[in-house]
Amino acid sequence: MKLTILGCYSATPRTLNNTTSQVLELNNHMFLIDCGEGTQVQLRKHKIKFNRIKHIFISHLHGDHFFGLVGLISTFRLLTRETDLHIYGPKGIKEVVTLQMKLADSWTNYNLIFHELTSDKSELIFEDEKAQVFTIPLNHRVYTNGFLFKEKEGDRKLDIEAVEEANIHVAYYRKLVQGFDVINEDGKTIKNELVTKAGLKPKSYAFCSDTMYKEDIVPIIKNVDALYHESTFLEKHAHLGPKTKHSTAKEAATIAKLANVGTLLLGHYSTRYDGLNAFKEEAQEVFSNVELSEDGKTFDF
Amino acid sequence: MKLTILGCYSATPRTLNNTTSQVLELNNHMFLIDCGEGTQVQLRKHKIKFNRIKHIFISHLHGDHFFGLVGLISTFRLLTRETDLHIYGPKGIKEVVTLQMKLADSWTNYNLIFHELTSDKSELIFEDEKAQVFTIPLNHRVYTNGFLFKEKEGDRKLDIEAVEEANIHVAYYRKLVQGFDVINEDGKTIKNELVTKAGLKPKSYAFCSDTMYKEDIVPIIKNVDALYHESTFLEKHAHLGPKTKHSTAKEAATIAKLANVGTLLLGHYSTRYDGLNAFKEEAQEVFSNVELSEDGKTFDF
Numbered sequence: 333m334k335l336t337i338l339g340c341y342s343a344t345p346r347t348l349n350n351t352t353s354q355v356l357e358l359n360n361h362m363f364l365i366d367c368g369e370g371t372q373v374q375l376r377k378h379k380i381k382f383n384r385i386k387h388i389f390i391s392h393l394h395g396d397h398f399f400g401l402v403g404l405i406s407t408f409r410l411l412t413r414e415t416d417l418h419i420y421g422p423k424g425i426k427e428v429v430t431l432q433m434k435l436a437d438s439w440t441n442y443n444l445i446f447h448e449l450t451s452d453k454s455e456l457i458f459e460d461e462k463a464q465v466f467t468i469p470l471n472h473r474v475y476t477n478g479f480l481f482k483e484k485e486g487d488r489k490l491d492i493e494a495v496e497e498a499n500i501h502v503a504y505y506r507k508l509v510q511g512f513d514v515i516n517e518d519g520k521t522i523k524n525e526l527v528t529k530a531g532l533k534p535k536s537y538a539f540c541s542d543t544m545y546k547e548d549i550v551p552i553i554k555n556v557d558a559l560y561h562e563s564t565f566l567e568k569h570a571h572l573g574p575k576t577k578h579s580t581a582k583e584a585a586t587i588a589k590l591a592n593v594g595t596l597l598l599g600h601y602s603t604r605y606d607g608l609n610a611f612k613e614e615a616q617e618v619f620s621n622v623e624l625s626e627d628g629k630t631f632d633f
Numbered sequence: 634m635k636l637t638i639l640g641c642y643s644a645t646p647r648t649l650n651n652t653t654s655q656v657l658e659l660n661n662h663m664f665l666i667d668c669g670e671g672t673q674v675q676l677r678k679h680k681i682k683f684n685r686i687k688h689i690f691i692s693h694l695h696g697d698h699f700f701g702l703v704g705l706i707s708t709f710r711l712l713t714r715e716t717d718l719h720i721y722g723p724k725g726i727k728e729v730v731t732l733q734m735k736l737a738d739s740w741t742n743y744n745l746i747f748h749e750l751t752s753d754k755s756e757l758i759f760e761d762e763k764a765q766v767f768t769i770p771l772n773h774r775v776y777t778n779g780f781l782f783k784e785k786e787g788d789r790k791l792d793i794e795a796v797e798e799a800n801i802h803v804a805y806y807r808k809l810v811q812g813f814d815v816i817n818e819d820g821k822t823i824k825n826e827l828v829t830k831a832g833l834k835p836k837s838y839a840f841c842s843d844t845m846y847k848e849d850i851v852p853i854i855k856n857v858d859a860l861y862h863e864s865t866f867l868e869k870h871a872h873l874g875p876k877t878k879h880s881t882a883k884e885a886a887t888i889a890k891l892a893n894v895g896t897l898l899l900g901h902y903s904t905r906y907d908g909l910n911a912f913k914e915e916a917q918e919v920f921s922n923v924e925l926s927e928d929g930k931t932f933d934f
Contacts, residue, residue, distance in 0.1 A: 343708075343711050344673065344704070344707070344708040344711055344712075345671075345673065345674050345704070346674065346677060347674060347677050347678050369670060369671065369673075369701070369704040370646075370670065370671050370674065372645065372646065372670075373646050373647065373648060373671065376647060376648050377648050393733075393736040393737050394737050394739065395703065395704055395707040395733070395737060395739075399703060399704045399707070399733075400670070402696065402700060403645075403646070403670040403696055403700045406645070406696040406700070407644075407645040410644050410645055411645075422736075424732075424736040425736075427732065428729075428732055428733055428736060431725075431728065431729055431732060432694075432696070432700075432729055435694040435723075435725045435726075435729060435775075436694050436695050436696060436775060437774060437775050438695065438696075473738060474736075474737060474738050
């Protein structure tokens with residue numbers, strides 16, 4: 333599971349700071365999460381192949397999270413993309429994208445499939461044999477969801493000694509890693525768990541931006557390997573949290589602790605601050621394993 | 634008259650190439666012309682003060698000319714702008730901007746005044762004591778206008794020797810540069826042209842993008858000091874001009890020659906070409922005074 337931060341600042345893009353966008357590589361998927369203005373250029377800079385992006389998740393319709401979407405869709409069209417593109421986001425996202433295509437008289441030559449979200453409960457919005465994606469209802473000024481990405485249970489691992497001992501033909505090995513019982517060369521049924529071990533633990537990642545402190549999300553994100561939780565403010569501006577419906581670094585850390593996550597990633601920093609170290613320090617008063625998102629940084633979990 | 638090129642490439646923004654946007658400084662105005670994605674970052678890079686921009690002219694609603702507009706408007710709001718902002722562009726521009734403000738539940742705290750254009754004739758769309766702006770109807774795949782910016786006649790210059798000779802009180806000097814006749818110390822009317830000379834010749838700039846070759850625009854842009862005319866293609870791709878409704882460098886130069894302009898500025902280059910020199914060379918076969926737009930370049934006319 334590899335995460336690339338394309339942008340992690342709040343409000344407006346600046347010369348060196350991009351607004352929110354991330355790419356999550358999970359079990360061969362390339363999920364694009366949020367799409368602030370300039371995301372397409374960030375994707376180019378980080379040499380992420382456009383065609384590998386088949387699913388885009390938009391948390392909410394504030395500009396710093398989606399003003400780059402229509403440009404990306406338009407660029408895919410100009411590059412004669414043929415691959416389907418799925419967009420998950422709040423109701424209204426389809427109208428605003430299609431209005432711009434209509435005004436430009438420029439329709440995509442690939443299938444553009446919108447999945448508009450309206451529920452205030454966590455729901456499964458994507459599933460295939462490799463992964464699942466659930467919404468994480470957040471509390472912001474407009475309808476907002478975070479997203480929980482879960483890798484599915486992978487193949488089991490063969491216990492080669494036990495497999496040979498049990499006299500199983502090599503043709504059955506694939507069935508074994510898939511978890512099935514098989515019949516050996518002597519016609520006897522061999523229980524799967526006697527000759528295989530558990531595979532790698534499936535990875536999970538939760539993206540929570542933008543939101544004020546919301547403990548209700550803890551059960552949904554419990555035990556994830558990595559949690560990105562917005563931390564717009566430092567403690568000295570904690571009073572702005574409820575007003576603007578954003579969180580502090582310390583609040584993000586409290587959620588991380590309650591949810592027992594592996595790593596906490598901070599981001600969505602207000603550009604009023606000079607550096608980022610204070611965010612990490614304040615979070616670490618509550619939760620030790622804290623990382624700072626920074627534009628262009630990658631994380632392997 | 635100073636022109637700053639913020640972006641001059643066609644189709645999509647790339648790591649080093651921005652799509653169309655320019656700032657024209659004319660008689661103390663700062664006119665923003667077109668606004669591709671990333672324009673707000675280009676404005677920051679070139680240290681152009683946001684508050685000096687009061688009028689934005691959008692030629693047409695293709696993304697490479699206007700996907701940066703809503704982000705710029707939104708950033709102005711976040712920076713608590715109070716100055717009115719006028720937007721001139723094709724019908725539909727108001728709907729697409731306001732829909733995005735509605736979905737974000739984020740309305741501007743300054744006046745946003747839309748001037749939607751629908752005419753296929755050149756019309757005066759802005760005028761004050763310093764300048765005028767006219768549309769230049771173009772021929773593109775969607776409704777498109779270029780813009781003609783004309784400085785107004787400036788003050789006349791005093792012929793100091795003649796003024797003193799004519800025994801005119803200094804209190805009348807302001808009236809003289811404004812072109813009025815005045816009464817001298819002896820009660821005699823002095824004709825303005827006897828004691829003043831013509832001021833600086835008013836400057837003019839025509840912006841023409843996107844369009845296929847269209848001779849009808851020649852009378853509108855006749856004798857301008859500088860003409861920006863799109864040149865998407867080189868001669869080897871001239872056959873794509875009528876299909877995509879774009880021009881070649883040579884066609885741009887032909888228009889420049891017919892209109893007897895001062896300087897021709899090329900731009901809106903297709904990114905299929907490696908360098909820009911061929912654009913200049915092909916244009917110069919027809920018209921000698923050719924300049925290449927390049928992102929970040931400024932021109933003083």
